[in-house]
Amino acid sequence: MTPPLANEKWQELIQLHLDGIANQEQVKNLSAQLEICFDTRLLYLRMQHIHSSLLTGEFSEMPFAPSEQRVLQLISDLEESKPTHQHRRYLFIAASTTAAIALLLGLLFILSSQSAASIEVTTIEGPVRWTGHDGHVIEKLNVGQMLTGGTIQTTAADSQATLTFRDGSAVSTTGISVLSITNKGQKLLHLRSGILSANVTPQRNKSPMNVLTPTARLEVLGTRFDVVANSEGAKLIVREGVVNAVRTSDGQSVKVEAGHSTIATTNAKDSFHARNHHETTYRWIANLEHDHKQGEGEFVSAMHALKKRIRDAMTKGHLTKEQIPAVYGAQLAAAIDADGLLKAQPKQIRGGESGDLIRIASLYVNHNQPKSVILTQRSVFQVRGTAPVETVINIGIGVFGTTRADAARFVTSHKVEGNFNLEVPVSEMQKFRDHSDKTPPVGMEIFSWFCFTSDPNCEFIISAVSLNAETD
């Protein structure tokens, strides 16, 4: 693991290497570090990606000099190397040499394929797609089928697939998940999204299995664990053994032992520690200032909001300067200690066009607290706020499973206008975009809360959110 401070040193060295001005000693050090440290490799790939993308010019505001000219020149050069009868003797030698090389490469390929083809499909349920690293797609996998590296996609809520490596380690994906696998001496799994359960036999010390998610990397030497991941976070629950989790955003790492879990979000300011998986709470009061997600809500202090209200009233002629103490004096005094407000912000939904603009306010739930917040049958959210015009707001949550790996979003809708104070029982929430499943998120751990309207012009405000918890 690379400590955060060391990142800067490696970044500098990577930059020198990209510009071709690193000396031999520096490149040797960089190579040694790249050979042992995944984080440095990731940093290298990201810096290098910027360097090569700028060069090949696909990003550019102005059209770069096209590479076509160069390629056409290349083609022209190649044409000159086309076989002719005058070169028959040369060709015979060249062909023999090529055949020998091809044979050698073929043998190498067969050998490497045999060693790589060490992943066996051991269970399959529901629709599952496999795409090999060579681009070959298999829509129908069978139990007993042998695979090399590639990507497995379980494409329905009831899909499940288990893959077993030659050393007995097994990984399962369930629900809608995407998992890429490379197995060349060291197992490297990339859980792009979804759920992964793994039972890993002891690995060689220097070659731990690495599980990469969008927000974390997990180093596994031999253990049983579940991971749920999406673009905003990854939750790791360790059942047996120990897993070393490294948060991608800042390189911070934490050892997670059996019976413990951790959540790595994209936000490096969030606490990142292992917590006893069984220590839970049923209540939560949002701290709008600290819990809101960047880009999905703008925090405004109570004093700031009140001053704005006073300014607006004066502009409209409803209030004079002299009237302020009498009308707002008490509120101004109270505002010093009062909580602030969260103004919903417009957001383009990914992949959407201009019509897919929503207005949203989102919060992380208990992200810096040692205990997980668990939902019960009688959990109720209390949501206070203001909507300037009538609108339907969708109140939702992101949850992880506690007894098994699972992740989902649940949502419910309410019509609001003006000041509102809603009581939203968890039992009325349904799976987002899957209304066929009526099971409420009872027993699940909540990690995010959100509220949005499809009317981007409705500048609604959230003033308080809490979860009133009653155990069953």
Added chain:
Amino acid sequence: MENSRHDEFTRLLIQHEPELIRYIMVAVPNRTDARDIMQECSVSLWNKFATFDSNRSFVPWALGFVRIEIRRFLRKSARRSQLTERAASLLLEEHDMTGNDLDARHLHLQTCVSQLSERQKQVVDGYYRMEQSVDELSQRTGQTVEAIYKSLQRIRRVLHDCINSRMRTAE
């Protein structure tokens, strides 16, 4: 028939050359070296194009040849300041695995480039688009060679931070 294969090869190479060069540059970041490798590789690709199945994707097929040429180059130039074969091989493997991450970052790069200062854009334009050497840039701008290198490094760091920040705020 041969003409149509030739046209197909030309089309595919033009279409995918930037992607192949970017891949080479994972292991060999120097643009001249990367182009030399691409040149060598193109010869192999052309010689073997008869075996290419047009129903399959070109890039995965071509990358096999690219990897061979990269290995050959690294062995040949082991005494120069190049990464070790092991480090390069790990990077290439993980480049394949982190494709989605890099694709997502690519989407933000354009926005981040547009946010650079005019002076920074000029450096990017000269070094990357016009492919001027650092010496040429130094003469053109009156800055020292060291200052140009520092400027390039600062620009890439700014872009890296900008992409990270946009990745964090994107859903």
